[in-house]
Amino acid sequence: MEKYLYYAHQLQEEGSQKHPVKRSSYVDVFKKVGQLMDKINNRIGHLLSIREQSKLAPQLVPHSPYPDSEGQPELIGTNGPINVLLKFLKHGEDGAVLQLKVLSMLGIGGIGKTALASKVYRMLREEFQSHAFVTVSKMPDMTRVLFDILDQIGLRKYPASLNENQVITQIGQDLKDKSYLIVIDDLWDMQHWKTIKDALPDVNCGSRLIVITRLNNIAKTCSSGQNNLTYKVMPLAHHDSRTLFLKEILGHEGSCLDAPVFDEILKMFGGMPSALKCIGSFLRNKSVTTESQKINMSSLYSELENFPSWKKLKIALFLSCCGPSQTLEACSLYLSTLPDNHKIERDILTRKWISEGIILKDDELSINGVVNNCFEELINRNVIQQVDNSFGEETYEIQFLMHHILRQIARERNFATFLSENILISCKEPIHRLSFHCSKLRISIDKGDIQIISDSGDSNQKPKSLSLARSITLCGYAKPVSFKLLEHLHVLDLEGCWNVDNSTLDDICRMILLQYLSLKKTRI
Structure with a gap:
């Protein structure tokens, strides 16, 4: 198509007086372009048929049952956040302590939301008559999610043949007049929240719901009530990041292990527990010691891409960039072309999207409408975050870990x-x-x-x-x-x-x- 557009513009500029021999060469070009388009159409048809034959099943992310307290590592740098969350969940003014409270834990992928919620859950669950910890994910089987809640809070074992309405009815009966603590991890869709919320009785028994999400609008809606709270999980401090990183490498704290590459890793990935644990585990497997630290960032990046834990982290983080259409994914990948630590200006980035043809007009919105929706969705999903600007301009930034992941995927796909x-x-x-x-x-x-x-x-x-x-x-x-x-x-x-x-x-x-x-x- 680019070749066709180029020669079409050229022909238009040269006008009808062009030499006949030269004009015939354009005909040959257009003929070849037509043949290439036929091949592309055939390939697209083949890919669509494959897609239809292998529809994605529910549960895009493999379900991982909540880990019990046994063998859970001690979290680092979380005492302050845990105290804030415990104070909200345990206390209230006057009769508010008996009202149903919803705590939304918001943050980008890999920042430690689930680990923090798991710690709070383990500390509080025995204070409630019933408790459950379930993972929803992006494309869940909601009957299975609801049955998971029933299985954890139920008074007895129930047959797996129950349908969704039967499961909802049974949950309501089992939680009637009881206090419960339920953690809903990895929530992506408001309809899924409504399904779960409607299944849980709202009685004044001091029950608590903890919702874990990456999406601003989900967190805001779930915690919209007067007695609810949205808590944004922040990156670890530098000291805590270093402690976690070295502990993951050596298995203990307080080491004087030092190397320039470690400082560079902490500078780039500091504050992100998932990345630090993954890279630390990778270096531990390489037997990095004070005598053997001859590693540079180039070799680290290339070797890390094949490390199983890193592959899982990459998939988990990239989910934030995947929407119902390919447009959001393409707009996210385009962020990979920006320099590190670049301040993103909305107008410039969106103009590039339009110029490259990444944004396409749909049936309901203009191109500018689609552009604004995509940009707002990147903010909503915490792929980019707004930053203060002393000049009063609207600027944004992308966290280094997300930026690095997008570059890896863009390179793999030849984007x-x-x-x-x-x-x-x-x-x-x-x-x-x-x-x-x-x-x-x-x-x-x-x-x-x-x-x-x-x-x-x-x-x-x-x-x-x-x-x-x-x-x-x-x-x-x-x-x-x-x-x-x-x-x-x-x-x-x-x-x-x-x-x-x-x-x-x-x-x-x-x-x-x-x-x-x-x-x-x-x-x-």
Whole structure:
């Protein structure tokens, strides 16, 4: 389609007076494009048939029963949050202590919401006549979830053949006039919350519900009552992150184990218990000691991708980016092209989405409406968070762990290609989106090819074609730069590429498909 659009624009600009021989070459191009589109349509039809044959079953995330208190590790840096939660759950003014209370625990994936709720649950469950801990997940079998509650709070064992209405009726009978503590983990959908809430009797027996979610709107709705609370779980402090990380590596606290790479890991993944435990476990398996710490971030990233615990963490975190349509997923993956610690400006990001054709108009909303919905949903799912700005501008940021996961997935799917100190050109597939953010490396772009060059001007890598690139984002030292033969570019972001000058303007002006151009902080 890019090739078709390019030549169609070219033909339109050249007009009807073009030489007949030259015009016939366009006919050949359009014919080849038509043949390629036929192949693509056939492939899409094949993929759709496979999808229909293997529909996703309920329960996207494998169900993991609540772990009992035996063998649970001691949490680090959670005394303050636990005291806040216990105070809310145990106390109340006047008769409020007997009213049903709902506590919503909100936070991004991997921040430790479930671990914190599990600790509180173990501390309080014996104070209630009935208690249960259930995981809902993104695509649950609600009959199974409700039966799980019944199985934990029930007075006896019930046959698995009960339907949903029978299970709901039995839950109401078993919890009648009883105090209960129920934890609902990994809640994604308001309808699922309504189903569970309607099954639980609301009587003044001092019952408590704890809802764990990543979604702002879910947390707000569940805790909308006067006596309810939404608690946002925050990242661990640096000291607690370091203690947890070293304990995971060595199996005990108080070690003087030190290495520059550990400081870098803590700087990047600090505050995120799931990531620190995963990386610490990985390094422990590698037998990292004070005598053997010869590991760099590049090798760590590449080896970590094959570590089973990291794969599970990656899947769990990426669920936040998956919606009912592919648009939200594509918009999330586009965040991977941004530099680390980049302040996201809403208008700039959404303009790039539109320019690349990621956002498509639907039957009910305009393109701008779809764009706003996608951006708001990323905020709602805590994929990005709003940050304070002294200039009064609306800016956002993405947490490093989520950013790193998105880059891994974008690279695996060939959604984007990244160049940095730790990641060089290694992909075998065509480059569609190029993101270069580096202060130490230099690149050369000439005649539609890109190369990494050393300070001496040499290169150990073969040139990689950019002829199919739709988007190029450069920030760093790129010289020489020639944008000739980059016919399919829709987005060219050169902000911060300080050595780009007026010599590139002729090439840029020939990009007839270009829809977004940024020349901030350049010499143009």
